[in-house]
Amino acid sequence: MTAHDHDSPAAVPAGPAPLATVAAAAGVSVPTVSKVLNSRPDVSAATRAKVQAALEAHGHTVRRPVSKPTGLVDIRVVSLESTWSEAVVRGAAESARRHGVDLVITVDPDPDDCGAWVRHALARGTDGAVSVVTVPDAAERQAFADALVPVVVVDPRVRPPEGLLSVGATNWQGGLDATAHLVALGHRRIGTITGDDAQANALARLAGYRTALIQAGIAPDDSLVRRGDFTVDAGYEEAWHLLSLDDRPTAIVASSDDTALGALRAVREAGLRVPDDVSLVGFDDLPIAAWLDPALTTVHQPLVEMGAAAVDLLHRARSGTGHTVRAELATTLVERASTAPPPEVVRGPVRART
Amino acid sequence: MTAHDHDSPAAVPAGPAPLATVAAAAGVSVPTVSKVLNSRPDVSAATRAKVQAALEAHGHTVRRPVSKPTGLVDIRVVSLESTWSEAVVRGAAESARRHGVDLVITVDPDPDDCGAWVRHALARGTDGAVSVVTVPDAAERQAFADALVPVVVVDPRVRPPEGLLSVGATNWQGGLDATAHLVALGHRRIGTITGDDAQANALARLAGYRTALIQAGIAPDDSLVRRGDFTVDAGYEEAWHLLSLDDRPTAIVASSDDTALGALRAVREAGLRVPDDVSLVGFDDLPIAAWLDPALTTVHQPLVEMGAAAVDLLHRARSGTGHTVRAELATTLVERASTAPPPEVVRGPVRART
DNA sequence: CTGTTAGCGCATTCAG
DNA sequence: CTGAATGCGCTAACAG
Numbered sequence: 228m229t230a231h232d233h234d235s236p237a238a239v240p241a242g243p244a245p246l247a248t249v250a251a252a253a254g255v256s257v258p259t260v261s262k263v264l265n266s267r268p269d270v271s272a273a274t275r276a277k278v279q280a281a282l283e284a285h286g287h288t289v290r291r292p293v294s295k296p297t298g299l300v301d302i303r304v305v306s307l308e309s310t311w312s313e314a315v316v317r318g319a320a321e322s323a324r325r326h327g328v329d330l331v332i333t334v335d336p337d338p339d340d341c342g343a344w345v346r347h348a349l350a351r352g353t354d355g356a357v358s359v360v361t362v363p364d365a366a367e368r369q370a371f372a373d374a375l376v377p378v379v380v381v382d383p384r385v386r387p388p389e390g391l392l393s394v395g396a397t398n399w400q401g402g403l404d405a406t407a408h409l410v411a412l413g414h415r416r417i418g419t420i421t422g423d424d425a426q427a428n429a430l431a432r433l434a435g436y437r438t439a440l441i442q443a444g445i446a447p448d449d450s451l452v453r454r455g456d457f458t459v460d461a462g463y464e465e466a467w468h469l470l471s472l473d474d475r476p477t478a479i480v481a482s483s484d485d486t487a488l489g490a491l492r493a494v495r496e497a498g499l500r501v502p503d504d505v506s507l508v509g510f511d512d513l514p515i516a517a518w519l520d521p522a523l524t525t526v527h528q529p530l531v532e533m534g535a536a537a538v539d540l541l542h543r544a545r546s547g548t549g550h551t552v553r554a555e556l557a558t559t560l561v562e563r564a565s566t567a568p569p570p571e572v573v574r575g576p577v578r579a580r581t
Numbered sequence: 582m583t584a585h586d587h588d589s590p591a592a593v594p595a596g597p598a599p600l601a602t603v604a605a606a607a608g609v610s611v612p613t614v615s616k617v618l619n620s621r622p623d624v625s626a627a628t629r630a631k632v633q634a635a636l637e638a639h640g641h642t643v644r645r646p647v648s649k650p651t652g653l654v655d656i657r658v659v660s661l662e663s664t665w666s667e668a669v670v671r672g673a674a675e676s677a678r679r680h681g682v683d684l685v686i687t688v689d690p691d692p693d694d695c696g697a698w699v700r701h702a703l704a705r706g707t708d709g710a711v712s713v714v715t716v717p718d719a720a721e722r723q724a725f726a727d728a729l730v731p732v733v734v735v736d737p738r739v740r741p742p743e744g745l746l747s748v749g750a751t752n753w754q755g756g757l758d759a760t761a762h763l764v765a766l767g768h769r770r771i772g773t774i775t776g777d778d779a780q781a782n783a784l785a786r787l788a789g790y791r792t793a794l795i796q797a798g799i800a801p802d803d804s805l806v807r808r809g810d811f812t813v814d815a816g817y818e819e820a821w822h823l824l825s826l827d828d829r830p831t832a833i834v835a836s837s838d839d840t841a842l843g844a845l846r847a848v849r850e851a852g853l854r855v856p857d858d859v860s861l862v863g864f865d866d867l868p869i870a871a872w873l874d875p876a877l878t879t880v881h882q883p884l885v886e887m888g889a890a891a892v893d894l895l896h897r898a899r900s901g902t903g904h905t906v907r908a909e910l911a912t913t914l915v916e917r918a919s920t921a922p923p924p925e926v927v928r929g930p931v932r933a934r935t
Numbered sequence: 936c937t938g939t940t941a942g943c944g945c946a947t948t949c950a951g
Numbered sequence: 952c953t954g955a956a957t958g959c960g961c962t963a964a965c966a967g
Contacts, residue, residue, distance in 0.1 A: 245954065256944045261956055269942060298705060299685070307671040310664070317661040320688045329705070331653070331683045334674045351652060351683070488872065514664075518842065520874050600938065610961060615939060623959060 244285035253281035266292035294352060294374065300538060301348040302357040303333045303341055309485075310513045311530065315359055315381055318534025326542050328354060338384065342367060349374050355541035357534075360384050362391070377544035379537040384426050387553070392544060394537045394554045398428045401526040401558035402435025402480070405508040408524070408560055409478040410443040413568045414506065418451040418469040418476035420462055420486050429457075429482055432510065436480055451476055455486055462489025470497050470505075470577045477569035478506035484513045487523055491565075497577040502567035512561055521564035529556045598639035607635035620646035648706060648728065654892060655702040656711040657687045657695055663839075664867045665884065669713055669735055672888025680896050682708060692738065696721060703728050709895030711888075714738050716745070731898035733891040738780050741907070746898065748891045748908045752782045755880040755912035756789025756834070759862040762878070762914055763832040764797040767922045768860065772805040772823040772830035774816055774840050783811075783836055786864065790834055805830055809840055816843025824851050824859075824931045831923035832860035838867045841877055845919075851931040856921035866915055875918035883910045 250260045255278060262270050263278040264287060270278070279289055302319050304312040316332060323330040331353070333344050341358055345367045348356055356371065359381045363371070368391060371378045379392040387393040409417050419436050422429030437447050453468055455461030462481055466489065469476055481487035487509035494505050501507050501521055509516055509525035516523040536554045543551070604614045609632060616624050617632040618641060624632070633643060656673050658666040670686060677684040685707070687698050695712055699721045702710055710725065713735045717725070722745060725732045733746040741747040763771050773790050776783030791801050807822055809815030816835055820843065823830055835841035841863035848859050855861050855875055863870055863879035870877040890908045897905070 247954080257954085258944060258956075259942090261954095262943090265956080267957095271942060274942080307667060307674065310667075313661060313664075313667045316686075317688065320661065320686055324688065329685045329687065329701075332670075332674060332686050333683065334671065334678065347683075515869055515872060518869060519872070599936095611937090612939075612962085613960060616960090619939085625959060628960080 243287045249278070249281045249285050249287065252285065253278045263289065265290055291373075291375065296354050297352045298328050299331050299351075299353050300328050300355045300357065300541060301331045301333065301344070301353045302359065302537075303335055303344045303361065304359045305334075305336060305338050305361065307334055310515070311511060312359060314513075314530035315534035315537075318531035318536075319357060319538050320534075321531070322535035322538035322542075326538065330538075337361075345370055349376065355379075355538070355545060357381060357537045357541065362387060377541050379540045379544075381533055381537050382428055386427050390552065392540050392552055394533050394540065394556070395428065396528045396533065396556050397558050398431035399435040399438075401510060401528070401560075402432035403439045404435075404558070404560040405480045405510065405526050406436045406439035407442070408562070409480070409506055409508065409566065410439060410445070412478075412506065412566060414476075414478040415445060415569075416448075416451065416474065416476040416573075417445075417478045417480060418453065419480040420453045420455045420465040420469075420482055420490065422455060422457045422482040422486075424454055432482060455482060457483045457486060459485045459489040462486035462491075463493045464489075466490035466493035467497070470494065470499070473576050475573070475576050476505070477573055478508070478566070480508050480510075482510055484509040484511045484516045484523060484525055486510075487525065487565075488515070488519070491519065491523075499577065502565050504570055506566040506569070508566060516561075517563070519565070524563045524566040525561055527559045527561050529558070532556055597641045603632070603635045603639050603641065606639065607632045617643065619644055645727075645729070650708050651706045652682050653685050653705075653707050654682050654709045654711065654895060655685045655687065655698070655707045656713065656891075657689055657698045657715065658713045659688075659690060659692050659715065661688055664869070665865060666713055668867075668884035669888035669891075672885035672890075673711060673892050674888075675885070676889035676892035676896075680892065684892075691715075699724055703730065709733075709892070709899060711735060711891045711895065716741055731895050733894045735887055735891050736782055740781050744906065746894050746906060748887050748894065748910070749782065750882045750887065750910050751912050752785035753789040753792075755864060755882070755914075756786035757793045758789075758912070758914040759834050759864065759880050760790045760793035761796070762916070763834070763860055763862065763920065764793060764799070766832075766860065766920060768830075768832040769799060769923075770802075770805065770828065770830040770927075771799075771832045771834060772807065773834040774807045774809045774819040774823075774836055774844065776809060776811045776836040776840075778808055786836060809836060811837045811840060813839045813843040816840035816845075817847045818843070820844035820847035821851070824848065824853070827930050829927070829930055830859070831927060832862070832920070834862050834864075836864055838863040838865045838870045838877060838879055840864075841879065841919075842869070842873070845873065845877075853931065856919050858924055860920040860923070862920060870915075871917070873919075878917045878920040879915055881913045881915050883912070886910055 246257050246260045250257045260278055263275050300323055307313055320330050335344055338361055341361045341363055349370055353376055356378045362380050362383045362385050379394060380387055381394045383393050421433050440447050453465035455465050479490055481490055487507055490507055491501055494501050499505050509523045512525045512527035516525045533556055540554060600611050600614045604611045614632055617629050654677055661667055674684050689698055692715055695715045695717055703724055707730055710732045716734050716737045716739050734741055735748045737747050775787050794801050807819035809819050833844055835844055841861055844861060845855055848855050853859050863877045866879045866881035870879045887910055
């Protein structure tokens with residue numbers, strides 16, 4: 228290489244050529260080249276192809292269409308039937324309102340596949356997307372990335388992949404707090420009804436339960452761990468299993484308020500009382516928890532705040548400020564009337580259901 | 582007028598002139614005239630003014646911009662904190678999904694003024710609007726009409742003005758059914774806690790209550806009618822008033838499940854039992870009604886269906902088919918465990934609260 | 936033949 | 952003053 232190649236006529240690729248040059252090569256006007264360069268829509272397919280070739284030949288790279296803000300943020304929930312999703316939506320709606328954007332809500336029952344939602348939202352155009360529980364797959368995340376649309380998953384079912392924004396609660400701490408509360412009341416045999424064990428939050432709560440027992444010097448007993456799926460019915464069924472044990476527990480940690488509700492019914496049908504014979508702790512702190520009789524001791528999840536945090540995270544991602552990848556919000560134990568010290572004497576297993 | 586004026590050269594204003602004529606008069610091309618005629622955006626203000634003048638001089642009238650469908654439908658709720666609105670939103674979401682449009686949800690606490698929402702939705706562009714409870718004022722309705730955007734009010738607070746689309750439940754029938762059910766059980770002294778009496782549905786329920794009494798030959802007694810506002814607290818307070826009467830009622834018709842919940846608490850604090858001493862009927866049939874102890878007898882309002890009906894109505898209004906102005910959905914009495922025959926002997930008023 | 940829509944380039948404006 | 956980005960009105964192709 229010579230020491231003075233700055234005026235060498237052979238030094239062609241010293242940066243991108245002027246648009247006029249490209250325009251001449253493609254046989255179109257300069258504005259048309261500019262439009263293709265910026266992916267504007269008002270160019271025919273034929274012309275666009277010609278110009279693209281010419282651009283690339285001259286060291287240009289076609290830019291992504293600079294999508295103007297739509298003023299819309301999408302949220303997808305699996306169901307609105309539970310108060311759970313509803314609280315998240317409410318929080319998201321409040322935050323959207325503060326940010327001056329509108330919230331587009333989609334209810335789509337499939338807990339695993341949000342592909343249709345992703346495609347639809349991107350086709351319409353959106354400033355950001357919140358997926359509740361469902362984690363988009365790699366292709367879907369790429370589609371969002373290509374469109375420069377940020378995504379946040381609230382309470383992801385599975386461990387969120389590296390780099391995916393998410394919002395959650397301190398599930399491990401919550402499971403620990405619930406169990407430690409029972410230990411402090413004097414319980415030694417504490418059963419639990421978990422959620423779906425394919426679900427990250429359920430596993431975290433279970434781990435918290437185990438840790439609390441170990442910290443108290445109680446050896447975890449797998450016969451006291453029943454697997455449920457967060458529903459009322461699972462709570463009812465699995466509570467019966469626990470109550471039928473020869474050495475039945477004096478307290479039950481449920482994976483959700485719904486599960487606790489089912490367990491409460493089972494305890495009553497077994498002829499036992501809450502909290503005199505069996506203490507019960509829920510998880511979520513849905514409105515119904517306060518209205519149950521007895522009012523349910525439960526782990527409060529800040530669902531409204533989680534919904535709001537999701538939209539806040541989108542906003543910060545868009546504005547380039549903020550580098551939070553996961554926002555984890557604190558749970559708090561709410562002590563009500565469904566927990567008490569264990570009875571002096573625990574009688575044997577309840578008799579089978581009629 | 583002559584019998585043959587079809588070829589008379591003086592018969593100038595026989596309909597609008599061709600666009601070519603207008604174009605020549607305005608000194609622009611024919612497509613530009615077409616754009617102005619259709620209120621398309623890509624015409625400068627100066628040119629638009631010239632062309633508009635020429636158009637009007639030649640018997641044309643500028644058309645409203647034919648807004649292409651946005652694929653969005655707006656819904657406004659006063660709050661998402663009650664399960665009530667949530668059910669309506671859920672129904673609307675399902676129907677929107679069926680129609681292939683997206684639902685934009687706005688939570689705006691003001692129960693009377695939806696002006697900000699109306700302006701915002703119309704500025705962005707929307708295919709239809711659902712207002713829950715709040716009735717838009719005349720100016721707002723006119724703004725919708727100008728933009729050719731249909732509006733539906735769900736369960737309007739006030740009697741909806743002539744021509745405004747609305748969806749409601751058979752509130753009068755519901756109030757009648759609840760009361761007649763108690764009459765059939767043998768109750769003669771039946772109290773009621775109404776909703777806000779500025780609200781149309783509350784008045785209809787009260788009228789149904791009165792009608793049922795009269796049909797049963799029972800003279801309505803105004804001391805048994807307490808005015809509430811649909812809340813838990815009102816139920817609690819007004820139930821105390823009823824229970825403190827010298828000749829206290831053996832049954833209470835509440836204006837909502839929330840009100841019934843408050844009343845239930847008051848009855849218990851008064852040392853009485855439901856339904857043994859006092860029967861209780863709610864209104865709405867929210868999920869909590871089934872989970873109360875005792876499970877609440879209540880008038881089911883098809884809230885999900887009402888939400889769906891609202892979006893259906895919008896769709897029919899848009900497609901020009903369908904001339905329904907108000908969809909009124911049937912309520913049904915759900916008999917559970919909070920109602921029973923009255924006690925043989927009714928003791929006097931309960932003693933005052935501590 | 937009348938009216939509508941797509942797509943291109945002129946002229947202007949904007950950024951450095 | 953140069954290179955790039957738009958607003959806007961034209962021609963051309965199309966639809967009824």
